[in-house]
Amino acid sequence: MLYMAVAAGSFRRYATYRAATAAGIVTNTVFGFIIAYAYLALWDQRPHLGGYGPAQALTFVWAGQALLAVAMIATGGLSELQERIRSGDVAVDLYRPADLQLWWLAADLGRAGIQLFGRGVAPMAVGALAFPLALPGDPLTWGWFLLSALLGVVVSFALRYLVALSTFWLLDSSGLAMISGLSCMFFSGMVLPLRVFPDGLSDLAQLLPWAALLQVPADVLIGARTGGALLRGLAFQAAWAVALLALGRLLQSAATRKVVVHGG
Amino acid sequence: MARRHDGTADGRLRTLGEGGRAYGLIAWMWVRSTLAYRTSFALMTLGNFASSALDFVALLLMFSRVHALGGFALPEVAFLYGTCSLSLGLADLAVGNAERLGARIRDGTLDTLLLRPAPVYAQIAADRFALRRLGRTSQGLLVLLWSTGRIEVDWTPGRILMVPLMVVCGAVIFGAVFTAGAAFQFWAQDAAELQNSLTYGGNALLQYPPTVFARDLIRGVTFIVPLAFVNWLPALWLLGRPYPLGLPPWTAFLGPAVAALMVAGAALAWRHGVRAYRSTGS
Numbered sequence: 001m002l003y004m005a006v007a008a009g010s011f012r013r014y015a016t017y018r019a020a021t022a023a024g025i026v027t028n029t030v031f032g033f034i035i036a037y038a039y040l041a042l043w044d045q046r047p048h049l050g051g052y053g054p055a056q057a058l059t060f061v062w063a064g065q066a067l068l069a070v071a072m073i074a075t076g077g078l079s080e081l082q083e084r085i086r087s088g089d090v091a092v093d094l095y096r097p098a099d100l101q102l103w104w105l106a107a108d109l110g111r112a113g114i115q116l117f118g119r120g121v122a123p124m125a126v127g128a129l130a131f132p133l134a135l136p137g138d139p140l141t142w143g144w145f146l147l148s149a150l151l152g153v154v155v156s157f158a159l160r161y162l163v164a165l166s167t168f169w170l171l172d173s174s175g176l177a178m179i180s181g182l183s184c185m186f187f188s189g190m191v192l193p194l195r196v197f198p199d200g201l202s203d204l205a206q207l208l209p210w211a212a213l214l215q216v217p218a219d220v221l222i223g224a225r226t227g228g229a230l231l232r233g234l235a236f237q238a239a240w241a242v243a244l245l246a247l248g249r250l251l252q253s254a255a256t257r258k259v260v261v262h263g264g
Numbered sequence: 265m266a267r268r269h270d271g272t273a274d275g276r277l278r279t280l281g282e283g284g285r286a287y288g289l290i291a292w293m294w295v296r297s298t299l300a301y302r303t304s305f306a307l308m309t310l311g312n313f314a315s316s317a318l319d320f321v322a323l324l325l326m327f328s329r330v331h332a333l334g335g336f337a338l339p340e341v342a343f344l345y346g347t348c349s350l351s352l353g354l355a356d357l358a359v360g361n362a363e364r365l366g367a368r369i370r371d372g373t374l375d376t377l378l379l380r381p382a383p384v385y386a387q388i389a390a391d392r393f394a395l396r397r398l399g400r401t402s403q404g405l406l407v408l409l410w411s412t413g414r415i416e417v418d419w420t421p422g423r424i425l426m427v428p429l430m431v432v433c434g435a436v437i438f439g440a441v442f443t444a445g446a447a448f449q450f451w452a453q454d455a456a457e458l459q460n461s462l463t464y465g466g467n468a469l470l471q472y473p474p475t476v477f478a479r480d481l482i483r484g485v486t487f488i489v490p491l492a493f494v495n496w497l498p499a500l501w502l503l504g505r506p507y508p509l510g511l512p513p514w515t516a517f518l519g520p521a522v523a524a525l526m527v528a529g530a531a532l533a534w535r536h537g538v539r540a541y542r543s544t545g546s
Contacts (some may be wrong), residue, residue, distance in 0.1 A: 007304065017454055018454075019452045019453070019454035019455045019456065020454040020455065020456075022455070023452075023454070023456070023457040023458035024457050025462045026458055027457050027458065027461040029461075030459070030461035030462075030465045031465055031468060033481065034468045034469045034472075034477075035467060035468070037472070037476050037477045037478065037481070038326075038333070038472050039474055040476070041333050041334045041472070041475075041476040042326055042329070042330060042333065045329075045330040045331075045332070045333070046329055046330055049329060158283040172304060174304075175304065175307070175308065175311065176308035178308070178311040178315075179311065180395055182311065182314055182315055182318060185315075185318060186318055186321070191318055191319075191321070191322040191325075192322050192325050192326065196325065196326075196329065197325060198325070198328055259326075
């Protein structure tokens with residue numbers, strides 16, 4: 001199938017950047033250690049902060065480092081697509097007998113797949129060796145975590161696709177991409193778990209789409225979401241994924257009607 | 265690489281002067297180019313400010329839940345945050361773009377730089393000089409100014425002088441790390457992210473008091489990559505706090521010496537890298 005081939009090609013493409021992956025693993029691991037010690041100091045003062053125990057807080061840190069590259073939490077756009085729209089190369093993409101959104105979604109899932117192996121597993125393993133983590137013992141919870149992480153990647157893609165499409169109107173969307181990336185860092189739980197935020201802000205942040213990228217998958221992993229809460233979390237992610245992808249389709253059809261290719 | 269100076273002290277000085285001039289010209293060219301798109305520049309500077317401020321917001325959120333972190337109150341942690349952010353911001357502004365070296369090696373444009381009659385390091389350091397990084401610098405400066413009014417320090421002239429001194433030495437130390445990281449890319453072109461673990465990672469580390477971290481980690485950033493001299497040791501001296509690892513008090517004043525040592529090391533790595541460079545060929 002076409003989109004499977006796109007995903008597989010993307011998977012193989014990112015697999016070739018070995019030095020970059022190694023450098024990324026080192027950086028994620030270093031940040032993991034620093035934040036882990038800071039959280040230990042924080043939870044030392046308030047042992048039940050945000051409803052987490054110290055081991056759960058530490059696991060949250062390493063889940064964040066593992067998912068940072070996978071769900072592209074610090075990135076606000078699809079720089080490659082933005083550049084293609086700006087240069088007009090997107091006209092070639094639109095001529096292809098493939099859907100633009102599904103094409104890029106497939107490519108992004110392929111990328112996320114290889115980065116889960118490369119930049120996800122290694123920092124988590126180091127973290128588990130260095131700190132007492134609250135990792136689940138049964139394979140079923142791991143399965144739910146992977147599903148939740150996958151939904152997080154789809155939400156992340158849907159958001160970044162919207163930013164990328166804005167290039168059709170803005171030509172230079174780097175400012176918007178930056179704002180989107182910063183919002184993502186803050187509201188995903190990467191900077192601090194959303195449950196630790198002050199009460200009102202915490203409730204609001206947990207309704208926003210960015211919570212689907214890290215807060216929900218991490219809560220699934222550390223056992224803070226089980227039973228009904230687990231299903232509600234997954235439904236929350238799926239709802240945002242569907243809504244944002246649909247919005248992307250709307251914007252895409254508006255953009256393709258608007259696009260005028262310069263030159264002959 | 266052709267040696268441009270004849271090895272004498274006079275020749276070295278002339279090369280340094282040429283490098284400075286080339287750096288200034290290239291940086292100014294990029295500044296003018298940046299200011300051609302004023303709205304975009306304003307947005308990017310604001311974004312740079314905000315991305316740096318995010319770390320501080322995280323600290324504020326933490327302190328909304330606790331009164332002290334590792335025994336340090338908010339103004340003291342803010343002082344640590346302000347000094348290292350300002351140092352990193354200055355280093356990033358001055359030489360941060362040297363990290364583009366790997367990209368230049370990959371696409372072959374480094375060869376163009378090597379042919380130009382100006383020191384390569386000056387050209388690489390000034391490459392795409394990003395004035396927007398004043399965003400991070402000003403954010404660090406604001407937090408630093410806010411915190412200096414709130415920490416309990418008996419501000420003698422010597423202590424006042426220590427603040428700019430530690431910021432400058434810290435910037436030089438971070439600048440040396442940026443340079444060494446760039447030099448490493450002569451061997452590993454895709455590993456640009458590696459230095460982030462020491463620069464941005466160092467910044468994330470130094471904003472917390474050393475009491476938060478394990479002894480081995482502190483040993484590493486004192487004796488292996490001496491980031492502790494950026495702000496920890498001088499700040500602990502200012503705040504009258506005990507030093508980690510039982511270090512003697514005079515280590516607080518080692519900043520300039522450590523910075524000089526780091527610069528020498530980075531220069532050596534850079535020169536070694538340039539000499540080892542073989543173009544991609546055809």
